[in-house]
Amino acid sequence: MVAKFASECEPPVAWSCPECGLFQLESGGRPFTAEEHAAVLTIAPQVTAERRITPAQRGQAATQAREILETFGSDIPVDVEGLAGRLGYPVSWRSLPRTTRGAVAGDAGHPVLVLNRNYPFHADVERRWAVAEELAHAVLGHGTLVASEEPGRTPVLLEPARQVREREAKAFAAELLMPAAKVRLAFQRQHPIILRALGSEERAQAARTVIADLAREFRVSQQAMRIRLTELGLLT
Known part of the structure; x- marks a missing residue:
């Protein structure tokens, strides 16, 4: 946009998309009224x-x-x-x-x-x-x-x-x-914490600890780090 x-x-007073033809007037943060929504749709039909x-x-x-x-x-x-x-x-x-x-x-x-x-x-x-x-x-x-x-x-x-x-x-x-190569190296250093854990609850807590440590190291959210580790096949 x-x-x-x-x-x-x-x-901004409006938003437009050169590719899809969307033109949206700025509403000041409030929802569009039915009339405003209908007017916008006449300019840029919904895809x-x-x-x-x-x-x-x-x-x-x-x-x-x-x-x-x-x-x-x-x-x-x-x-x-x-x-x-x-x-x-x-x-x-x-x-x-x-x-x-x-x-x-x-x-x-x-x-x-x-x-x-x-x-x-x-x-x-x-x-x-x-x-x-x-x-x-x-x-x-x-x-x-x-x-x-x-x-x-x-x-x-x-x-x-x-x-x-x-x-x-x-x-x-x-x-x-979170470069893949560096995340893998960092996880390899931390992985023994998970391997030493006994039982599912302890392993889950160990995984949370590793995620938190890596998130701080890379300065990303814990959610982002968890997703990244899963994408890279390091966590299941």
């Missing part, structure tokens, strides 16, 4: 067909993240904002709809990663993940679109292309913040 700003110091990201697309996104880390270095935890700046995508804080964590927008012809000053980021790890996702959209050539909304929120208008790109962005962000 492209954010349409009346000025840099004001919230219901679902597209899925293929393993090849996910692999390509992760590959690009690895190439960036190989080029600019990959100390853990990754300095994601510094890395974004070195790639030419500085981070800027602006007012966006409250449920939107971030976006990619143009600033005098130069792309910037926008974080929402109105979004209630609960922790530094959530902010880091949002930056990684926005960087993914920029690097993967997704254009200027809103990348990450509040979990569980259903967009007013479905955008199949956006759904695919969201999954690509998550694959990129996971590899950028």
Whole structure:
């Protein structure tokens, strides 16, 4: 989605998607009325067909993240904002709809990663993940679109292309913040804690301890680390 700003110091007045033709007026955070929703649908009919990201697309996104880390270095935890700046995508804080964590927008012809000053980021790890996702959209050539909304929120208008790109962005962000090779090495160091545990309850507690330790090391959420370890086949 492209954010349409009346000025840099004001919230966006509308959103548009060049690919799917969506044009959405900013509602100020309140739900659209039936009349407003009908009016928007006359401009951009709702698309219901679902597209899925293929393993090849996910692999390509992760590959690009690895190439960036190989080029600019990959100390853990990754300095994601510094890395974004070195790639030419500085981070800027602006007012966006409250449920939107971030976006990619143009600033005098130069792309910037926008974080929402109105979004209630609960922790530094959530902010880091949002930056990684926005960087993914920029690097993967997704254009200027809103990348990450509040979990569980259903967009007013479905955008199949956006759904695919969201999954690509998550694959990129996971590899950028939790490089597979380094996660495997870190897990190998911690794995004896799980192996020494006796009984299912003790093993479950040991796994939680390992996840928490690795999450702190990589500066990601415990949920993100658990998902990453599962994706890599290190946890079942």
